[in-house]
Amino acid sequence: MHRRLKTYLVEDNKTIRDNLIATLEDLAQVETVGHASTETDATTWLSNPSTDWDLAVVDIFLLEGSGLGVLEKLQERAPHQHLVILSNYATPSMRERCAQLGANRVFDKSEDIDALIDYCVERTSQLQ
Template sequence: MPNTLRTYIVEDNATIRENLIGTLEELTRVNAIGHAEGEAVARDWLSANGPEWDLAIVDLFLKQGSGLGVLQGCAQRRSGQKVIVLTNYATPDIRKRCAQLGADAVFDKSNEIDALVEFCAQLSDASDAGSGPH
């Protein structure tokens, strides 16, 4: 049986979050295992549940704190765990800052959803081949 990507979503807009989860679960083998709307909750959950997640999808602007803080909190994650940023502000400077903080990829919400879906599909395929999270 193919592996699913146990995915934690950090997004404060409920509509965007639910649409994202629906899209990814329909088109890829993403399994949303939880979500947070703020930095502190996300950092605490990701840290406390280290072995339980494969992928975190993080927005930069949150109800409390910042997605950059979430990225910093994931600095000590396992090598197979991926953290990606999904934002409306994917400027060159933001992409560079996210990469410096350890983001595996940055996607623009307005025009890179297809690329995000492809990234998740490739990640789950790599997992099946034994080089991914499981």
């Protein structure tokens, strides 16, 4: 049996989060290990050494704080732990800022869902 990509979602919109969980679990061999809707909750969970995750999918705008804050606080992470941004605000300047803060990739919610799925499939195969 193949190992699934242990994924943590940081998204404050429940509908988007639920749809993303269903899509990624169905199409990208992802196992959702948790989620948060605030920067504080996300960084607390993701930075805890006892948590086991391979990928964090983070929105920029959250109920409290931002995805940029999550990126900033998680610059030091294990090499296999990738952090990607999934946002409606994936402008060229925002993409550059996210890259500066250590994002592995930036995806646009309205245009890049297929690319995110492909990225997850690729990451899963790299972890096998």
